[in-house]
Amino acid sequence: MLYIEKRRINTDNVYTIFGSECHEIIQDYLAKKIDRAEMSKSWASFVERWEDDPTSFQFDTKKIESGYLDNLTHYFKHTEGLNYPVRNEKPVIAKLHDKDGKLLVFVGYVDSEYTDEDGNLHLIDFKTSSKTTFTPKNLPKKSMQLLLYAIAEHQRTGIPYDKIKCKFDMQKYCTVHYQLESGKWKTSAQERSQWVTKMANKLKTKLPKVDIDPITAEEMIKTASDFNNMDNLPESIQKQFFITNYYIEVKISEETCDKLEKKITGYCNDIYDLESKEDIKTYLEINYPYDPDNFYCKKLCAYHSSREFKEENGMIEPEVTESLEVNDIFGGEDESSTNDDDLLNLLLN
DNA sequence: GGACAGTCCGTTCTATATCC
DNA sequence: GGATATAGAACGGACTGTCC
Numbered sequence: 001m002l003y004i005e006k007r008r009i010n011t012d013n014v015y016t017i018f019g020s021e022c023h024e025i026i027q028d029y030l031a032k033k034i035d036r037a038e039m040s041k042s043w044a045s046f047v048e049r050w051e052d053d054p055t056s057f058q059f060d061t062k063k064i065e066s067g068y069l070d071n072l073t074h075y076f077k078h079t080e081g082l083n084y085p086v087r088n089e090k091p092v093i094a095k096l097h098d099k100d101g102k103l104l105v106f107v108g109y110v111d112s113e114y115t116d117e118d119g120n121l122h123l124i125d126f127k128t129s130s131k132t133t134f135t136p137k138n139l140p141k142k143s144m145q146l147l148l149y150a151i152a153e154h155q156r157t158g159i160p161y162d163k164i165k166c167k168f169d170m171q172k173y174c175t176v177h178y179q180l181e182s183g184k185w186k187t188s189a190q191e192r193s194q195w196v197t198k199m200a201n202k203l204k205t206k207l208p209k210v211d212i213d214p215i216t217a218e219e220m221i222k223t224a225s226d227f228n229n230m231d232n233l234p235e236s237i238q239k240q241f242f243i244t245n246y247y248i249e250v251k252i253s254e255e256t257c258d259k260l261e262k263k264i265t266g267y268c269n270d271i272y273d274l275e276s277k278e279d280i281k282t283y284l285e286i287n288y289p290y291d292p293d294n295f296y297c298k299k300l301c302a303y304h305s306s307r308e309f310k311e312e313n314g315m316i317e318p319e320v321t322e323s324l325e326v327n328d329i330f331g332g333e334d335e336s337s338t339n340d341d342d343l344l345n346l347l348l349n
Numbered sequence: 350g351g352a353c354a355g356t357c358c359g360t361t362c363t364a365t366a367t368c369c
Numbered sequence: 370g371g372a373t374a375t376a377g378a379a380c381g382g383a384c385t386g387t388c389c
Contacts, residue, residue: 015371060369064372130372135363
């Protein structure tokens with residue numbers, strides 16, 4: 001039996017606050033609890049409450065603030081709906097085995113999930129962050145959580161991996177579809193709040209071809225950029241552009257999931273090894289000393305930002321904590337003692 | 350006028366640096 | 370972890386010139 005102490009680690013910041021709200025709003029929309037107008041209104045009203053609250057978390061700069069808010073405002077006005085029943089925050093359980101056959105159970109919640117008409121299961125993770133770090137090199141690391149959910153759903157339903165589609169909905173961005181002079185269509189990922197501005201050079205080429213003189217073309221492009229839409233442009237030009245959500249799709253296969261299982265169980269074994277050290281606190285103090293001037297140490301390190309660490313070092317007043325008994329969630333000595341069905345029922349009902 | 354080659358230049362991708 | 374800024378490499382669309 002393993003006991004996990006409930007601790008509150010305060011990792012809130014302006015991005016977690018906004019991120020949570022964005023999740024809720026889009027999930028309500030996809031679940032058809034609210035319509036598009038209500039979604040837009042709900043977002044506007046949240047921003048208003050945030051602006052009126054003198055104690056609210058703030059963005060680092062006004063430029064970052066306006067970029068973030070403008071992009072998301074555009075998202076809630078223009079994001080695509082789905083024609084399928086959507087399940088939000090669905091609990092999933094993945095059961096992995098390490099190299100010694102020890103069972104490790106992981107529990108998570110899928111942001112949104114739906115099944116299309118071809119029987120493909122789509123798992124969506126919403127992201128309000130920048131796409132900068134979602135490079136091909138980093139994607140495997142970023143995708144671990146989504147892939148784990150895919151493994152969980154594969155185990156539960158038996159759906160083959162090639163029918164499971166995982167994607168990140170990058171809410172600050174849109175995919176701009178534009179037509180080349182050859183008639184061929186291309187796409188470009190752009191920040192939502194300035195997608196028209198980013199098409200200015202293309203418009204500069206296209207407008208003269210429909211007999212718009214250079215001065216008028218320049219004025220038209222400026223107006224379009226200012227309003228971030230192409231409503232003022234000739235219809236034949238408008239037809240050469242449209243936007244959709246920007247998704248980053250995660251490739252999934254039996255092989256990638258096998259690799260992930262090995263990686264995750266390896267991490268768990270490292271944690272077991274670390275936790276089994278006789279004097280872990282001395283070990284951590286020597287190898288990972290606390291540096292109060294280091295941002296990572298103060299805000300991001302799970303150990304140094306924990307209530308326990310702060311209490312022990314007199315950084316905060318002690319607080320009474322309650323304990324939660326968990327039925328061998330992370331694997332015990334005897335695998336047969338884990339009642340998976342009970343745990344599943346607990347989570348799904 | 351169509352096909353092709355070469356050049357220009359804008360866009361995209363990626364890595365890195367820096368800050369909080 | 371989040372963000373932005375910047376630089377360099379790679380890519381490819383648009384344009385131009387030449388040839389037939």
